[in-house]
Amino acid sequence: MKKNRRRSADKAANIIISMISMVGLLILVTIFVFIFQRGTGLLSWKLFSGNYYPETYDTYFSGPIDTIGYARPADLDPQAFYSEKWGIALIDDLNFEGKHYVRIEYVDPETPLTLLPDKNKDNSYSSIASGQSLDKVIFTDNSIFLSKQGAKAGIELFDNSDGIRDMLTTTPGNGIRGSIITTGYLILMTLAIALPLGIFSAVYLHEFAPKDKWYVNLIRRFIEILTGVPSIVFGLLGAAVFIPFTSSLFGASGGNLISGALTLAVIVLPVIISATEDALKNVPDDYRQASLALGANKTQTTFRVVIKSAVPGILSATLLSVGRIIGESAALIYAIGTAIKDQIILTEKSTSLAVFIWSIMAGETPNFDLACAVSIIIMAIVLILNFSIKLIARRISSVRT
Amino acid sequence: MKTITRSISNKFRKRTADKLANLLLLIPTIISASFVIFIIIFVNERGITPFLAARYGADKVSLLRFLMGTTWFVPPNQYGIFFIVINTLYVVLMAAAISVPVSVITAMFIAKMTNSRIGGFFQTIVELLAAIPSIIYGVFGLGIISKLVIRIAFVFNMQTAGGISSLSTVLVLAIMIFPTITLISITAFRSVDPDLEKSSLALGATKIQTLFRVSLVSAKSGIFTGIILGIGRALGEATAVSMVAGNAGSGPTFDLFQTTRTLTSTMLLGLKETSGLDYDIRFSVGIVLIVVIVCSNLILNYIKKRVGRFA
Numbered sequence A: 001m002k003k004n005r006r007r008s009a010d011k012a013a014n015i016i017i018s019m020i021s022m023v024g025l026l027i028l029v030t031i032f033v034f035i036f037q038r039g040t041g042l043l044s045w046k047l048f049s050g051n052y053y054p055e056t057y058d059t060y061f062s063g064p065i066d067t068i069g070y071a072r073p074a075d076l077d078p079q080a081f082y083s084e085k086w087g088i089a090l091i092d093d094l095n096f097e098g099k100h101y102v103r104i105e106y107v108d109p110e111t112p113l114t115l116l117p118d119k120n121k122d123n124s125y126s127s128i129a130s131g132q133s134l135d136k137v138i139f140t141d142n143s144i145f146l147s148k149q150g151a152k153a154g155i156e157l158f159d160n161s162d163g164i165r166d167m168l169t170t171t172p173g174n175g176i177r178g179s180i181i182t183t184g185y186l187i188l189m190t191l192a193i194a195l196p197l198g199i200f201s202a203v204y205l206h207e208f209a210p211k212d213k214w215y216v217n218l219i220r221r222f223i224e225i226l227t228g229v230p231s232i233v234f235g236l237l238g239a240a241v242f243i244p245f246t247s248s249l250f251g252a253s254g255g256n257l258i259s260g261a262l263t264l265a266v267i268v269l270p271v272i273i274s275a276t277e278d279a280l281k282n283v284p285d286d287y288r289q290a291s292l293a294l295g296a297n298k299t300q301t302t303f304r305v306v307i308k309s310a311v312p313g314i315l316s317a318t319l320l321s322v323g324r325i326i327g328e329s330a331a332l333i334y335a336i337g338t339a340i341k342d343q344i345i346l347t348e349k350s351t352s353l354a355v356f357i358w359s360i361m362a363g364e365t366p367n368f369d370l371a372c373a374v375s376i377i378i379m380a381i382v383l384i385l386n387f388s389i390k391l392i393a394r395r396i397s398s399v400r401t
Numbered sequence B: 001m002k003t004i005t006r007s008i009s010n011k012f013r014k015r016t017a018d019k020l021a022n023l024l025l026l027i028p029t030i031i032s033a034s035f036v037i038f039i040i041i042f043v044n045e046r047g048i049t050p051f052l053a054a055r056y057g058a059d060k061v062s063l064l065r066f067l068m069g070t071t072w073f074v075p076p077n078q079y080g081i082f083f084i085v086i087n088t089l090y091v092v093l094m095a096a097a098i099s100v101p102v103s104v105i106t107a108m109f110i111a112k113m114t115n116s117r118i119g120g121f122f123q124t125i126v127e128l129l130a131a132i133p134s135i136i137y138g139v140f141g142l143g144i145i146s147k148l149v150i151r152i153a154f155v156f157n158m159q160t161a162g163g164i165s166s167l168s169t170v171l172v173l174a175i176m177i178f179p180t181i182t183l184i185s186i187t188a189f190r191s192v193d194p195d196l197e198k199s200s201l202a203l204g205a206t207k208i209q210t211l212f213r214v215s216l217v218s219a220k221s222g223i224f225t226g227i228i229l230g231i232g233r234a235l236g237e238a239t240a241v242s243m244v245a246g247n248a249g250s251g252p253t254f255d256l257f258q259t260t261r262t263l264t265s266t267m268l269l270g271l272k273e274t275s276g277l278d279y280d281i282r283f284s285v286g287i288v289l290i291v292v293i294v295c296s297n298l299i300l301n302y303i304k305k306r307v308g309r310f311a
Helices: A002-042 A045-049 A151-160 A177-208 A214-228 A231-250 A257-282 A285-293 A298-309 A311-327 A330-335 A353-362 A368-400 B002-047 B053-059 B063-068 B082-113 B116-131 B134-155 B166-190 B194-202 B207-218 B220-236 B239-245 B263-268 B277-309
Strands: A056-061 A081-083 A088-094 A100-107 A133-139 A144-146 A164-170
Touching (some): A002 A368, A002 B082, A002 B116, A002 B166, A002 B207, A045 A177, A081 A151, A088 A151, A144 A151, A177 A214, A177 A257, A177 A298, A177 A353, A177 B002, A214 A257, A214 B002, A231 A330, A231 B263, A231 B277, A285 A298, A298 A311, A298 B002, A311 A353, A311 A368, A311 B134, A330 A353, A330 B263, A353 A368, A353 B239, A368 B116, A368 B134, B082 B116, B082 B166, B082 B220, B082 B277, B116 B166, B134 B166, B166 B220, B239 B263, B263 B277
Antiparallel strands (some): A056 A164, A081 A088, A100 A133, A133 A144, A133 A164
16 A cells, blocks of 8 residues: 555656756747747748848939839739839838838839939949838829828829939848848957967966965965956956957957957857867876877977867867857956947957847847847857857767777 | 977977967957946946036036936926836836746756657757847847737726836736746756656655755756846846836836836937936936846845855
8 A cells, every 4th residue: 555655656756857957948949939929921032142231222213214114923922012113012010020012022123213213322233122112102193102102002103104303222130141141250369369369378377387385275276266267357347448448459449349359259268278178178187198209399289189189179168159159248348348340340340149139139129039039040050069069079088988 | 400499499399489479369368357447437437427517517417316206307407216227126026027937837846857859949949038039038028028018908998008017027028028037947947966866766755845845956056047147138138128118207107017127228219319417317327237147246246145054
């Protein structure tokens, strides 16, 4: 009897524990479902290559338009309205703030609309392309289209007119090209600073430093403390030290990419040092002794034998750092700033992908769809990095055994 | 004779090369170690300026009011941070209270109760959660958790400001420290001496009894290390917290459905100018944050020692 009761109590406990353990899985799946549901719609080449800030074109076409006509493409959205006369399709849509606008859904490649003279710039041409919003058109017969009239009315006006006196279209914007470039710059600069510093420090601490000297222990302790410092405090360091430093050195005014990279370098430094030291620990002592026995001195042994064997470990430290750089936000908000830029200059502000999300979420109307699309990109990179690190670790352990 | 001198000079040269390398490597090492000192010196230097008449003259902030205040900002120059410290500790402790049991049980499941394949799968899940950057947790918190909190508030007939509340902050933090505590607890459970567990089983204890009374007790110290790290992470977490905490002007707030304000959200929210009192005072908040983290670390380590003594 008693045994039975104990057994069923055990079973019940087992089930409860298994269920609680599902919480982690549940959270991960929820995060994935959320960001993919909201974000996949925006994932396109335009997102990667486009500018963040919309640009307005002011064009005209004195006409008259040929009467040959342009056939409606078969794969056009059935909800779009199409003008065969002009070869343009319009559709009603809502932007992320929920406001209505008229989007140009399709422009026939043969129609004159693909290349129109720009009113604001002399001898300059702008092309009306799908994705742009149609804000306002004044036709040559003085009829006026405003976007609030909707796509259907717009197409009717196009069909009734032979020329355009003034047309305002706006590129979609919300592209992340600038942030991708910034992230790339930050990764390169940070690694260029942190890798030599970190690897040399690890080599010194593991290969050269005298054992149990007070100053060596102190140095180790200081580097260890760095691991526990929250990233926003690194941001304060960047704002208080690196921004003035780069200002006086490169003439930057305020936060800039170099001060950001210096701050990130301090953040990833303990990661690189500890991973490199682990890698050095895993290099068998036989290698060192064999090299020394062959007459090489310690410096030669370290740099030609030991470091070479530690390369996979250093590589995984690098990947770990890249993940940290891509995900870092709080420190960069202080060390660079939150201004989104399309033109990237090293001595000026810009946003990495993570800070880009912060910037578009911080306003009155957070742009969830775009934030989730960028989150998908960040997650994909982080996942790839993580699996690469696992592969390297497996490779190291299989070589060792 | 010639060869001998050459070999001696060679040897000498090699030894100087070693000494030189030693010296050249010491420099980057010292630079790496010096950043901690940089942080302490320069953040403090900037953080004390708001309290100095030399910099702000009549507009200087009263230090006493800053440390004891229950309202963040009264123009032009009164700042108070006491309630923010209380709010921060409150949400972090609540988050730990939710996260610790779940993390420890998950770790127990992964380390002790399944075969290595399922355990490995779940461990990968936890590692992935650990790798997700905090900004994504922030987006998730604003998109899902705050909506969930609105539902919960509706059930309890309470009002929330669009789900921006202490409860959202607590839940986001609980999710964020879950992987930290779990991963370290897994290691702690794995390093329990199997003989102890086997003896317990041999004495007639069931598997579950053994897990809770032997394995858990032996892994206690390691689990506590995980909790300390988790709380440290929660205290310093900035981006995700700032997105769901709100911007409460005064406090302390213990109502879970009210907006709150933590030390880190105070530092991040409304950051526009990069000079002036509003900017410099954020460094003062940073100093308080560092002090809070160091103190909580010391206290928790003390508790860990005390708990470890009564095994």
